[in-house]
Amino acid sequence: MFITFALITLxxxxxxxxxxxxxxxxxxxVAAFFGVAGLFVLxxxxxxxxxxxxxxxxxxxxLVLFVIMMLNSHQEEEAQAARPVQRWLSVAxxxxxxxxxxxxxxxxxxxxxxxxxGAEMPxxxxxxxxxxTLFADHLLGFEVAGLVLLAAMIGAVALTKRNL
Amino acid sequence: xxxxxxxxxxxxxxxxVVALLLFFLGLATVLLRRTLLLQFMGVELMxxxxxxxLLAFARFHGGDAQAMVFYLFIIAVAACEAxxxxxxxxxxxxxxxxxxxDRATSLKQ
Numbered sequence: 001m002f003i004t005f006a007l008i009t010l011x012x013x014x015x016x017x018x019x020x021x022x023x024x025x026x027x028x029x030v031a032a033f034f035g036v037a038g039l040f041v042l043x044x045x046x047x048x049x050x051x052x053x054x055x056x057x058x059x060x061x062x063l064v065l066f067v068i069m070m071l072n073s074h075q076e077e078e079a080q081a082a083r084p085v086q087r088w089l090s091v092a093x094x095x096x097x098x099x100x101x102x103x104x105x106x107x108x109x110x111x112x113x114x115x116x117x118g119a120e121m122p123x124x125x126x127x128x129x130x131x132x133t134l135f136a137d138h139l140l141g142f143e144v145a146g147l148v149l150l151a152a153m154i155g156a157v158a159l160t161k162r163n164l
Numbered sequence: 165x166x167x168x169x170x171x172x173x174x175x176x177x178x179x180x181v182v183a184l185l186l187f188f189l190g191l192a193t194v195l196l197r198r199t200l201l202l203q204f205m206g207v208e209l210m211x212x213x214x215x216x217x218l219l220a221f222a223r224f225h226g227g228d229a230q231a232m233v234f235y236l237f238i239i240a241v242a243a244c245e246a247x248x249x250x251x252x253x254x255x256x257x258x259x260x261x262x263x264x265x266d267r268a269t270s271l272k273q
Contacts, residue, residue, distance in 0.1 A: 001174070006178070010182065010186065013185075013189040013193075014189060016189075016202070016206075017189055017197070017206075021220045026205065028254070029205050032186070032209065032212075036186075036216060037181065037198070040216075043223040044221075044227060045222075045223065045227075046225055050238060051227055051235070056212070056239075056243075058218075059243065059246075060242065060243060061236065063246055064205060064246070067201065067250045067253060068201060069252070071201075071254070071257050071263060077267070078263075079266065085166070091192070093195070094195065096190055101188075105181070106171075108208045109177060111177060111180065114176060114221070114224050115224060118176070118225055118226060119224075120168065120270060122223060122226050122227030130232040130233070132229070133232070134232075134233050134236065135191075137230075141237060143206070144232045145237055145241075146242065149243065149244055152243070155247070155248055155251070156247040156248055158256050159248070159252060159254075160254050162258075
């Protein structure tokens with residue numbers, strides 16, 4: 001199961017990176033987000049999986065696809081300059097960082113100890129547990145998050161409206 | 165579970181490898197593609213990779229509910245970023261008639 005969802009996620013992300021058509025790239029991203037939701041289910045966390053589908057595939061991706069349709073720019077525009085040096089530098093940077101991070105994570109003694117310590121499946125995360133923690137310990141953060149969302153909403157309207 | 169087995173069958177290392185690969189695919193998208201919409205999707209992918217790592221650690225920590233709270237904050241910020249980022253792309257398209265980040269160079273001149 002794990003390998004299936006991991007492959008869906010990574011192939012979706014790879015498709016997004018390589019796909020020429022922006023709409024198809026957006027749909028590849030849907031696949032990646034669904035794969036991540038599946039991984040969350042395997043992590044005994046159905047709450048996160050539901051939120052992932054509602055927020056990412058439901059809200060953010062619909063927004064992205066709407067904007068793609070609205071701008072009517074389905075194909076990537078012709079490059080002004082080829083910039084081969086910058087492209088190879090970024091490939092090298094990404095590959096180097098990925099290699100280093102992978103080595104660090106797989107070689108880390110702390111990760112190994114935690115993997116052994118938490119090997120048995122914990123109880124599935126419930127909405128009740130999340131709600132209790134959120135409203136008992138992080139009430140201020142919750143209110144600030146609401147304020148940030150309001151500010152973003154007003155900002156987005158102000159940026160896109162031609163004449164307020 | 166040790167080594168390759170842990171990566172292939174859903175040990176902590178497996179989730180971390182997936183998170184890392186997802187993050188670096190997102191970073192590659194931001195660096196290699198020129199369309200602003202795709203770069204923006206790459207940023208979303210990187211945020212998602214952070215979520216995968218966070219919740220994997222939480223599960224191996226005995227199902228910590230604290231991580232869910234931070235996950236909620238991360239997706240709240242991601243939603244804000246989506247709204248503002250797309251508004252900026254639309255703004256650029258209105259003024260310049262392009263969504264290519266290479267063509268938005270007026271601050272360079």
